Amino acid sequence: MQALNDIDVVIVGAGLAGLTAAHELKKSDVSFIILEARSRAGGRIFSTMTEDNLPIDLGAQWIGSGQKRMMRLASEYKLQLTPTFQIGNTLFNLRRKQKKTKGSVPSLSPVAMLEVKKLKKKLNKVSKQIPANAPWDSKVAKQLDKMTLEEFILKHSHSNVASAYIRLIIEELLCAKLYEISALDFCWCIKSAGTLEQLLSAESYWFKDGAEKVVDQLIEPLKTMIYFEHPVHHIIYEEKGAVVFAGKQSWKTSKVIITVPPNLVTKIDFDPPLPSDRIQLCERSGFPSVIKLIYVYDRPFWRELGLNGTAYSDEPPVNLTIDSSPVDKYKGILTVLIGSNSAREIARLEHGLRHDLVKGALVRLFGKEAAFPLEVFEKDWTADIWTRGGYGTHFSTGVISQFGPSLIQPVGPIHWAGTETASEWRMYMEGAVQSGERVSNEVVRSLKK
Ligand SMILES: Cc1cc2nc3c(=O)[nH]c(=O)nc-3n(C[C@H](O)[C@H](O)[C@H](O)COP(=O)(O)OP(=O)(O)OC[C@H]3O[C@@H](n4cnc5c(N)ncnc54)[C@H](O)[C@@H]3O)c2cc1C
Incomplete structure (x- = not known):
């Protein structure tokens, strides 16, 4: 050589x-x-600036308090973390019904709530049996790997509403449809984060000046x-x-x-x-497909409506929105995530039509003011040849x-x-x-x- x-x-x-x-x-x-x-x-970390120099993240953004290495880096480099805004109601657009709720679970019927609890417990229990550094060695590996996550959820849930809610939050986490992913893959994700609850708390803070x-x-x-x-x-x-x-x-x-x-x-x-x-x-x-968009408004107007800016939706194209407004400057910044089939479908449309569709979805969630952003930023990670999608494989x-x-x-x-x-x-x-x-x-x- x-x-x-x-x-x-x-x-x-x-x-x-x-x-x-x-x-x-x-x-x-x-x-x-x-x-x-x-x-x-x-x-996959990529920050940029708005016209008036507010940092925004078009790639990875949030960290959770259980992520000790990222917390350590933030503290070592003296990088300020902003807690994700949580005052007010979260929106759930589930099966064509819009619900407002405090916290991260929509108000479902007692039966559906019980089913959600049972499903979460089951996912945690199964994940516990998987070694995080060698999931293939687990006794349950073969059995779990035969099943898509969709099959797993349907097998262990007897409520359509409960499975629709679980589907909504997990599909957002993965940017993929549950039928595309092995149950073993997702249980490995849970195990590597500790528990499902910890996995769901990964969006607790963001880097004030960009990741x-x-x-x-x-x-x-x-x-x-x-x-x-x-x-x-x-x-x-x-x-x-x-x-x-x-x-x-x-x-x-x-x-x-x-x-x-x-x-x-x-x-x-x-x-x-x-x-x-x-x-x-x-x-x-x-990689699953993902498009991340940032909508900049003159103020976080959704807060005036008693909303915290977090919205989960199973109606295409928008899957998730999160308030990323700066604490020290009064601008409204809404992060919009579009994954999986929706990302592929809107990526095929020309720019104007794509943005009309996204704006339409935001108006349905947050009202008419959502149609008037000052600036919009967009990154289609699937089209980026050095990544090809996101968030991860x-x-x-x-x-x-x-x-x-x-x-x-x-x-x-x-x-x-x-x-x-x-x-x-x-x-x-x-x-x-x-x-x-x-x-x-x-x-x-x-x-x-
Ligand atoms: C839209 C989006 C949102 C996300 N949000 C979050 C979040 O909020 N929180 C979070 O924790 N994580 C998030 N993630 C995931 C996070 O970004 C990744 O887990 C992490 O950044 C991966 O780092 P890495 O070094 O493993 O891989 P990468 O960041 O992919 O690094 C691989 C590097 O290799 C380079 N490369 C590729 N091919 C070659 C080659 N042939 N030769 C030389 N170089 C090459 C690439 O350019 C790249 O720089 C998100 C990801 C995306 C896409």
């Missing part, structure tokens, strides 16, 4: 996982570079080690090392850390090819139980990270950080051998 440079580790991807791995390697005096396809770091501030802080000491606009396209490897190709350059290295999500691993040409389990896993993985039936171990199993000098590989808070920023910590330990240990 001939290449230009000798380096201990090449990290592929400057998202949160890659940047965390780099920080950890730096502590161990291991030499490394980061190759990043985009012209910016952060991957990208975390990335800005992380890249500060790494600037000379990151090569932007260097998509890795080819990796030649043997047991003792690899040559990594990005553009016309190549780097000879002892170890490679790949942090790109499994769907994008398929875009890299490996020589020799990856083991067939790894290839199968990557080829059977994909979810597997359909039969994938995790058969090919799951290959997700984290090193292949010669190649080690895997990224939120998709996390055992804590997989699919979240917290999971990306945890995977970066895990992989750097793994690599440092194996370099010492």
Whole structure:
């Protein structure tokens, strides 16, 4: 193998996982570079500014108090967190009926409420049996992985209203239809967060100055080690090392850390090819579709109507809205999330029609004033070639139980990270950080051998 440079580790991807791995390697005096396809770091974290310089997040935004690594980063970098606005009623647009409620559960009939409780309890109980770092080893893995999440919910619920409510909140969490996802995949998500209740509290705080501030802080000491606009396209490897190709350059290295999500691993040409389990896993993985929009208004007018800005809806196209208005400037900012089929359907429409549909949905939820935003921002993550969807990869039936171990199993000098590989808070920023910590330990240990 001939290449230009000798380096201990090449990290592929400057998202949160890659940047965390780099920080950890730096502590161990291991030499490394980061190759990043985009012209910016952060991957699925992407902040921008409104006309009057209010930071907004078009990618990852919220964290929960149980996410200790993200909380630690916020405190270490002195980044202010804003609690998600919760004064007033949450809206539920469920089965064409609109309900206002205090808290996160709509007022349902006593029978439906009991069913919701039973379903949540069942999901927690089953998830408890899954090892968060190896769900495929669980006794219930095969059985759960045969079933879509939709089948699981229908099997354990005897109330259409209860299953409609559970479907609504989980489909928002995953950006996918329940029939697309394996029950094992979702139970693994629950286990990695602790409980379903913890998973549902992941949107408790947001970074006042944008989540990208975390990335800005992380890249500060790494600037000379990151090569932007260097998509890795080819990796030649043997047991003792690899040559990594990005553009016309190549780097000879002892170890490679790949942090790109499994769907994008398929875009890299490996020589020799990856083991067939790894290839199968990557080829059977994909991101759900998601579009994130930000509507900026002259004030958070919904608060005057006694609403807190959070609205869940099973009527297309809007799935979820959350108030992201600044506490210190009186502007109204409504974050709008559109996932799954709705995201695909409206992405096919031309811009004007798409926005009319979204505005129409907001008017139905919040009244006429919603039709008059000052500014609108939109990011269709499915169209972004360096991500291809969001929030994270979810597997359909039969994938995790058969090919799951290959997700984290090193292949010669190649080690895997990224939120998709996390055992804590997989699919979240917290999971990306945890995977970066895990992989750097793994690599440092194996370099010492
Ligand atoms: C719309 C949206 C909203 C979200 N909201 C939240 C939220 O509120 N809270 C939360 O915790 N999480 C949220 N998430 C999920 C969160 O963004 C991710 O879990 C996390 O950022 C993943 O980090 P990562 O480093 O694992 O992967 P990524 O951020 O995807 O990083 C991978 C990096 O690899 C690069 N790359 C890809 N291919 C190559 C290649 N061939 N060569 C070199 N580089 C390559 C990419 O450009 C990218 O920078 C959201 C995601 C989306 C899309």
